Amino acid sequence: MSTETDTSDMTEGSEPAFGRVSRSKDVAFRWLTLAAALLGIVALAALLANVAVDAVGWLTWDFLTGMPSFSNPYDAGFYPAIVGSIALMLLIALITFPLGVGAAIYLEEYASDGYLTRFIQLNIANLAGVPSVVYGLLGLGLFVGLLNLGFGTLLVAGFTVSLLILPIVIISAQEAIRSVPDSQRQASYGMGATKWQTIRNVILPRAMPGILTGTILALGRAIGETAPLIMIGAPTAVFGVPNSLFSKVSAMPMQIFTWADRPEMEFQYGVVAAGVVTLLVILLSINSIAILIRNRYQRRT
Amino acid sequence: MSTPDFTHNQARSARGVAFKALFALCAFLSILTTVAILATLLYDAVDFFAAVSPVEFFTGTEWVPSNEVYGVWPLISGTLIITIGSAAIALPIGLLTAIYLSEYASERRRAYLKPALEVLAGVPTVVYGYFALVYVTPALDRIVPIGTFNAFSASIMVGIMIIPMVSSISEDAMSAVPDSLRQASYGLGATKFTVSTSVVVPAALSGILSSYILALSRAIGETMIVAIAAGQTPRMADLTDPGGMFLESVQTMTAAMVQIGASDVVGQSTEYKSLFAVGLTLFVITFAMNLFSEWVSSRYREVYR
Numbered sequence: 001m002s003t004e005t006d007t008s009d010m011t012e013g014s015e016p017a018f019g020r021v022s023r024s025k026d027v028a029f030r031w032l033t034l035a036a037a038l039l040g041i042v043a044l045a046a047l048l049a050n051v052a053v054d055a056v057g058w059l060t061w062d063f064l065t066g067m068p069s070f071s072n073p074y075d076a077g078f079y080p081a082i083v084g085s086i087a088l089m090l091l092i093a094l095i096t097f098p099l100g101v102g103a104a105i106y107l108e109e110y111a112s113d114g115y116l117t118r119f120i121q122l123n124i125a126n127l128a129g130v131p132s133v134v135y136g137l138l139g140l141g142l143f144v145g146l147l148n149l150g151f152g153t154l155l156v157a158g159f160t161v162s163l164l165i166l167p168i169v170i171i172s173a174q175e176a177i178r179s180v181p182d183s184q185r186q187a188s189y190g191m192g193a194t195k196w197q198t199i200r201n202v203i204l205p206r207a208m209p210g211i212l213t214g215t216i217l218a219l220g221r222a223i224g225e226t227a228p229l230i231m232i233g234a235p236t237a238v239f240g241v242p243n244s245l246f247s248k249v250s251a252m253p254m255q256i257f258t259w260a261d262r263p264e265m266e267f268q269y270g271v272v273a274a275g276v277v278t279l280l281v282i283l284l285s286i287n288s289i290a291i292l293i294r295n296r297y298q299r300r301t
Numbered sequence: 302m303s304t305p306d307f308t309h310n311q312a313r314s315a316r317g318v319a320f321k322a323l324f325a326l327c328a329f330l331s332i333l334t335t336v337a338i339l340a341t342l343l344y345d346a347v348d349f350f351a352a353v354s355p356v357e358f359f360t361g362t363e364w365v366p367s368n369e370v371y372g373v374w375p376l377i378s379g380t381l382i383i384t385i386g387s388a389a390i391a392l393p394i395g396l397l398t399a400i401y402l403s404e405y406a407s408e409r410r411r412a413y414l415k416p417a418l419e420v421l422a423g424v425p426t427v428v429y430g431y432f433a434l435v436y437v438t439p440a441l442d443r444i445v446p447i448g449t450f451n452a453f454s455a456s457i458m459v460g461i462m463i464i465p466m467v468s469s470i471s472e473d474a475m476s477a478v479p480d481s482l483r484q485a486s487y488g489l490g491a492t493k494f495t496v497s498t499s500v501v502v503p504a505a506l507s508g509i510l511s512s513y514i515l516a517l518s519r520a521i522g523e524t525m526i527v528a529i530a531a532g533q534t535p536r537m538a539d540l541t542d543p544g545g546m547f548l549e550s551v552q553t554m555t556a557a558m559v560q561i562g563a564s565d566v567v568g569q570s571t572e573y574k575s576l577f578a579v580g581l582t583l584f585v586i587t588f589a590m591n592l593f594s595e596w597v598s599s600r601y602r603e604v605y606r
Contacts, residue, residue: 030493
């Protein structure tokens with residue numbers, strides 16, 4: 001603020017090109033921008049406080065370990081949805097991690113800076129912006145229709161959501177690989193290492209914390225996805241845990257969506273609130289793991 | 302592209318070639334995904350357009366799938382209402398937030414605020430939809446009489462969700478504005494307000510514009526918030542009553558897809574295939590906007606790098 005001009009000693013003639021300098025306008029604008037920056041956060045905090053209060057009394061051990069119900073809110077349980085979400089997340093991690101890291105290694109370490117590379121890069125950026133409901137249609141047409149893997153199975157849900165978060169995993173893995181200093185690559189080559197040895201022994205270990213952070217954050221995104229699951233025909237409720245890749249699977253957001261549809265107050269303000277809190281707590285734990293990895297890594301370098 | 306591989310050992314390079322091919326395959330999978338999206342959408346959409354004329358689909362003003370009436374305009378109209386509503390919230394707030402982060406906030410404050418803002422984009426959209434239906438709508442109802450399902454609370458929630466998208470890309474653009482421009486302006490006696498609004502924002506305009514387009518594209522494709530909170534009433538916007546159209550239920554393209562997808566329509570029906578025709582329309586619109594945003598931001602990169 002040292003660069004500000006005091007208006008008091010200014011005469012009419014020495015007015016700067018920007019017009020009359022107004023200190024009050026400047027201060028008001030500063031507060032306006034701060035208010036804008038806080039608005040969304042405060043609104044979300046207020047809503048979270050509401051849902052936390054509503055969940056009290058509903059978020060019980062019976063809720064976490066019980067089977068879903070649509071008739072009696074006091075009997076409604078979340079267990080199959082929780083297990084379904086976790087199983088889905090593990091499957092998605094198994095698919096996206098190798099594919100995402102492989103693609104990032106190719107783009108950062110092997111690909112030349114030609115039209116094809118730029119095209120792939122642009123394509124990945126665009127895929128990251130495709131609406132999730134469209135990925136649901138892809139899953140429906142390709143995995144359910146063409147490959148006949150069955151409506152709403154764990155495998156179909158896993159493949160569909162994997163394709164959805166793959167661009168995010170690739171982009172974050174690329175950033176992690178790019179941040180490995182080139183001098184380390186040179187040193188490795190200087191020792192007579194091959195490209196693959198350099199990637200395996202030098203680049204991947206260095207980039208791994210960044211890659212893991214990005215992947216875990218993307219998995220957090222995957223756990224909240226609902227629309228693709230609806231499209232591939234995931235059941236509104238399952239009454240058991242998935243025991244094979246071809247089991248029908250539900251997930252936490254799917255269960256929340258179908259409960260939110262119930263007109264009863266006990267569902268809207270009780271059961272769903274408990275489900276939302278459970279989902280957010282699990283999501284928050286996942287994201288904390290990502291942040292922990294990032295912080296440990298940042299401290300070391 | 303980094304340092305080239307100077308080794309010439311035959312066995313080693315055979316292995317190297319195999320790994321390169323494997324990684325290349327992973328990268329090409331992204332192109333395959335795009336092709337697969339287009340192919341699956343087109344495959345059923347072509348069938349759909351054999352049964353329903355494209356003219357009816359793209360010009361019709363009535364959407365009643367149960368009566369085999371497929372005019373997409375009520376859905377586009379609903380999508381536009383939500384997009385305009387959420388833009389009215391997210392674009393100014395996101396821009397002001399970016400100005401605060403880039404021009405006013407201390408390093409310390411920015412370190413807390415940026416991740417906090419990113420939380421907004423990380424909340425599952427089904428949760429936002431639930432918030433809109435159960436908390437925002439009843440709260441609004443105390444001020445104006447509003448339907449259980451309405452475009453207003455859905456727009457508010459979509460707007461809050463896309464704020465970080467606007468603010469973070471816009472802030473990147475503003476941070477890239479060379480400091481010499483700010484210094485020159487301060488040298489002329491300008492205040493921070495003038496520097497921000499007359500120098501930094503215009504200089505970062507293409508980056509800001511690109512963030513706006515991307516955020517609008519995200520709003521158009523947003524599904525769960527509108528499916529839960531905006532309702533399932535396909536209707537054309539009543540342009541004579543601009544305020545009123547936010548107070549009633551609308552159906553967006555994505556919400557219509559969820560409605561058909563969640564019902565038990567079977568594989569070969571026209572209603573099932575209409576899913577892919579709407580999906581194709583949505584895909585083309587958002588894909589074009591994403592490309593346009595990419596183009597605008599690449600133009601801006603050329604200026605300052």
